[in-house]
Amino acid sequence: MSSDFPSRRRGSLVISVAILKAARQGVRQKVLIRSVSLTHGQLTRYVALLKSCGLITENKTFYETTEKGKELIKEFESSSLIQSVLAA
Secondary structure (H helix, E strand, O other), X not given: OOOOOOOOOOOHXXXXXXXXXXXXXXXXXHHHHHHHOOOHHHHHHHHHHHHHOOXXXXXXXXXXXXXXXXXXXXXXXXXXXXXXXXXX
């Protein structure tokens, strides 16, 4: 499985968006951990944050991005400012 996410050190926003992108269609926890390259502990912390913001839902070990989360992905991908900072 190839990843759309760079392997270099990533910031919290990039990791959060990576989780949301990976969970767009719904995904099991193990697949999410592997596709976003996080430890179980890291994923747990990020999911708690994303859930508190209403960006992702969790049903036991199954995660799915909410409509609000999908809007954040669109904004993130269309922001030239964010893209220019990430390219630097």
